[in-house]
Amino acid sequence: xxxxxxxxxxxxxxxxxVQLVQGERGTEKTYGEPIEAARRWVDxxxxxxxxxxxxxxxxxxxxxxxxIDAVVDAVDVPTQLGGGIRTADDALEILARGVDxxxxxxxxxxxxxxxxxISDERxxxxxxxxxxxxxxxxxxxxxxxxxxxxxxxxxxxEDLGAAAILFTNVDVEGRLEGVAADPVxxxxxxxxxxxxxxxGVATIADVRGLRETGAAAVVVGSAxxxxxxxxxxxxxxxxxx
Numbered sequence: 001x002x003x004x005x006x007x008x009x010x011x012x013x014x015x016x017x018v019q020l021v022q023g024e025r026g027t028e029k030t031y032g033e034p035i036e037a038a039r040r041w042v043d044x045x046x047x048x049x050x051x052x053x054x055x056x057x058x059x060x061x062x063x064x065x066x067x068i069d070a071v072v073d074a075v076d077v078p079t080q081l082g083g084g085i086r087t088a089d090d091a092l093e094i095l096a097r098g099v100d101x102x103x104x105x106x107x108x109x110x111x112x113x114x115x116x117x118i119s120d121e122r123x124x125x126x127x128x129x130x131x132x133x134x135x136x137x138x139x140x141x142x143x144x145x146x147x148x149x150x151x152x153x154x155x156x157x158e159d160l161g162a163a164a165i166l167f168t169n170v171d172v173e174g175r176l177e178g179v180a181a182d183p184v185x186x187x188x189x190x191x192x193x194x195x196x197x198x199x200g201v202a203t204i205a206d207v208r209g210l211r212e213t214g215a216a217a218v219v220v221g222s223a224x225x226x227x228x229x230x231x232x233x234x235x236x237x238x239x240x241x
Contacts, residue, residue, distance in 0.1 A: 004211040005048060006234040007080075007196070008041035009221035010034055010071060012064040013054040019222045020054070031225045034064075038071045041224075044231040048078045050219045051099075056084020060106070072098045080127055082166075088117045095122050103166055105129035106139040109146045109153070112160055119161035127196070128157040132183065133170040150183065154191040162193055164216065169199040179206045181213050188214040204229050207237050 011018055017037045018028040031037060038049055051071060055063035062084040072079050082103025085091050091102040091114075101124075108115055108128045118126050130150045131138050137146040137153050146153075154165045167187055169180050179200040188195045194216035201207060201220045207229075210218045218238075224231060 004215070004238045005217035006046075006207065006231065006238050007048045007050045007217050007219045008046050008224055008231060009050045009052065009198075009219050010037050010041070011052040011054050011221060012067055015064060015067050017225075018054065019225055029222075029225075034067050034071050035074045038075050041231060042075050042077055045235055046077060046231060048080065048217075049075060051079055051081040052103075053081070053083030057082070057105070060084060060086060062090075069097060082127075082129055088114050088121075091118045091126070092121055095125055101125050101127050101163060103127045103129045105131060108157060109137060109139050109148075112156060115157055115160040115162055119163070123161070124163045126162050127164045127166050128153075128162045129166045129168065130154060130187075131168040131170055135183075138170060150187055151190040154187055154193065154195075158191050158193040164194040164196055165191060166196045166198060166219070169197075171199075178202050179210055181209045184210060184215055185213040202228060204233055204237050207234050208240075211238055 012034050017031040017034050020028050051068055053062050053064045053068060078100040080101040080103055081094060081099045085102050085104055086107045094102055104126060115126050115128060130153050132150050135149060137148050137150055138144060139146050150167060167184060169183055184197045196217045196219060197210045197215045198219040201223050207218060
C-alpha cells in the first residue's frame with residue numbers, strides 16, 4: 001500500500017449490506033444491495049473494497065458467496081474478503097475466483113501455519129484479522145477469547161508471511177463514538193507488516209488520527225453509510241502531507 005488508504009466496508013448478511021454494533025447480531029442496520037453499495041464506493045473513488053460475509057464469520061461457513069462473487073465481478077478495484085474462510089483450499093479457491101486478498105481470523109488463530117501455506121501458493125494474498133476486546137484477540141465472530149495479545153499475534157503472522165494485519169478494536173466497533181488510536185500505534189510500532197485499522201471511526205478527525213499512527217489504511221463502514229462524512233472528504237484527509 002502506498003500512502004494511507006481509506007477502504008469502504010461492504011459487510012453482507014442474508015444477502016444485504018449491513019453494519020453491526022460491536023459485532024452483535026440483532027443490532028444491524030441495513031443499507032441495501034451489495035453491488036449497488038460497492039459501485040457507489042468505487043464511483044466515489046475507492047481504490048480497494050473490504051468485503052465480509054458476516055454469516056460466514058458467525059457460522060464458520062460462507063453463506064453469501066453468490067452475492068460477494070457478484071460484487072467482485074462488478075467492480076474493477078482490488079477486493080479483500082473475510083468471513084467463514086476456514087481452510088487453505090477455501091482461501092485458494094476464493095483467490096482463484098478473483099478476490100485479491102483473503103482475510104483470515106479464526107482460522108489463522110487456530111492454525112497459524114495456514115498463513116504460510118496460502119502465502120507460499122499466492123504471495124501477498126493473506127491479511128490476518130486480529131480482532132481485540134479488552135486487549136485480547138477474539139475469534140468465532142468475536143465470541144471467544146484466544147488468550148493472546150494483538151502484538152504477540154502480529155509478530156507471529158508477520159513471520160509466517162502475512163501481507164498485512166487488519167486490526168479491529170471491538171470495544172469501539174460500530175458505535176460511532178470515535179477511535180482508540182493507542183492500540184493501533186502500538187501494533188504499528190511492533191511489526192513491519194502494514195496495519196489496516198478498523199473500528200469506531202465517526203469523524204474526519206478519527207481518519208486523521210489513525211493516519212497519524214502510521215497505519216497503512218483504515219476500513220470505514222457505519223460513518224460512510226450514515227453520511228457522517230463522504231469518501232471524498234476522507235480521501236482528502238488521507239492524502240494530506
